Amino acid sequence: MGKCALITGASSGFGAACARALAEHGWKLVLTARREEKLQALGRELAGKTRVHTLALDVRDGDAVAAACAGLPQEYAEVDLLVNNAGLALGLEPAHQAVLQDWETMVDTNVKGVMYCTRAILPGMVARNRGHIVNIGSVAGSWPYPGGNVYGATKAFVQQFSRNLRADLLGTAVRVTNIEPGMAETEFSQVRFKGDDDKAQRVYTGSEPLRPEDIADIVLWVASVPARVNINSVEVMSVHQAWGPLAVHRS
Numbered sequence: 001m002g003k004c005a006l007i008t009g010a011s012s013g014f015g016a017a018c019a020r021a022l023a024e025h026g027w028k029l030v031l032t033a034r035r036e037e038k039l040q041a042l043g044r045e046l047a048g049k050t051r052v053h054t055l056a057l058d059v060r061d062g063d064a065v066a067a068a069c070a071g072l073p074q075e076y077a078e079v080d081l082l083v084n085n086a087g088l089a090l091g092l093e094p095a096h097q098a099v100l101q102d103w104e105t106m107v108d109t110n111v112k113g114v115m116y117c118t119r120a121i122l123p124g125m126v127a128r129n130r131g132h133i134v135n136i137g138s139v140a141g142s143w144p145y146p147g148g149n150v151y152g153a154t155k156a157f158v159q160q161f162s163r164n165l166r167a168d169l170l171g172t173a174v175r176v177t178n179i180e181p182g183m184a185e186t187e188f189s190q191v192r193f194k195g196d197d198d199k200a201q202r203v204y205t206g207s208e209p210l211r212p213e214d215i216a217d218i219v220l221w222v223a224s225v226p227a228r229v230n231i232n233s234v235e236v237m238s239v240h241q242a243w244g245p246l247a248v249h250r251s
C-alpha cells in the first residue's frame with residue numbers, strides 16, 4: 001500500500017489537514033505530536049481511508065526523535081515524505097520585553113526539532129535514493145514585523161536550512177521544499193497568546209485568513225509533481241494580507 005508520510009505536529013492545524021489530504025490520496029501515515037489523544041482521534045477518523053501509526057513525540061527531545069524514527073514498525077519504516085510542521089510562536093512583545101524562556105522554546109522546537117527529525121529520517125531517504133522533506137517555514141522567515149524577533153529568526157533558519165539541504169542532496173533524487181505561509185487560522189494564535197482567546201481571535205477578525213487545508217493542498221501538490229521537479233519554496237498569503245511599507249519613526 002502507498003507511500004509513507006511522517007508528519008510532525010499532526011494533532012492540529014496544518015499537520016492535521018496534511019494528514020487528511022494525504023490520506024485521501026492513498027498515503028499511509030505516521031502522525032506525531034505531544035497530544036496523543038488528538039492523534040488517536042485523527043487516526044480513528046482516517047482509519048477507513050489509509051493505514052495510520054500514531055506516535056507521541058516531543059520534537060525538542062533529540063534522543064526521543066532518533067529512537068522513535070529508528071523504531072518505526074516495518075510497514076512505516078521507509079518514510080517517503082517528512083513534513084517538518086511542528087512549531088510555534090510564543091509572545092509578540094518587543095525583544096527587550098520578551099520572555100527568554102519563550103525564545104528558548106521556539107528555538108528548541110522550530111530549529112532543533114526540524115534538525116532532529118531531518119537528521120533521523122534523511123539517511124534512509126539518501127540510502128533509498130527516494131524521498132521528500134517538506135518544511136513548514138513562514139513569511140516571518142523573510143519579512144520582519146514588530147514582535148516577530150525570535151519566531152521570525154527561527155523561520156529564517158528553516159528557509160536557509162532547506163536551501164542548504166538541497167545543496168547537500170544534489171546528485172540524489174531526494175527533494176526539499178520550504179512552504180512559507182502567512183496568516184492562517186489554526187491554534188497558532190491561541191498558543192502564541194498563551195490561551196487568551198480574545199487576543200487570538202483579534203488576529204483574524206474582519207479578514208479571511210488562510211485555512212489549514214490551503215496549506216495541505218500545497219503540500220500535496222509539491223509532493224505530487226514529477227520526480228524530476230523540485231519546488232524549492234512556496235510563499236503563500238491570504239488575499240487579505242500583504243507587506244507593509246518600511247517604518248519611519250518621527251519625533
Ligand SMILES: NC(=O)C1=CN([C@@H]2O[C@H](COP(=O)(O)OP(=O)(O)OC[C@H]3O[C@@H](n4cnc5c(N)ncnc54)[C@H](OP(=O)(O)O)[C@@H]3O)[C@@H](O)[C@H]2O)C=CC1
Binds near residue numbers: 085088109137139189
Ligand atoms: N498559523 C499560521 O498563521 C502559520 C503557521 N506556521 C507554522 O505552521 C506550523 C504549524 O502550525 P499551525 O498548524 O498553524 O499551529 P497549531 O498550533 O494548530 O499546530 C502546531 C502543531 O505543532 C505541534 N507541536 C508544537 N510543539 C511541539 C513539540 N515540542 N513537539 C511536537 N509537536 C509540537 C502541536 O502539537 P502538540 O501541542 O500536540 O504537541 C501542533 O500539532 C508551525 O511550524 C507554525 O510555525 C507558518 C506560517 C503561518
Ligand SMILES: O=CCS(=O)(=O)O
Binds near residue numbers: 137139140181184
Ligand atoms: O508564521 C506565522 C505567520 S505570522 O503570524 O508570523 O505572520
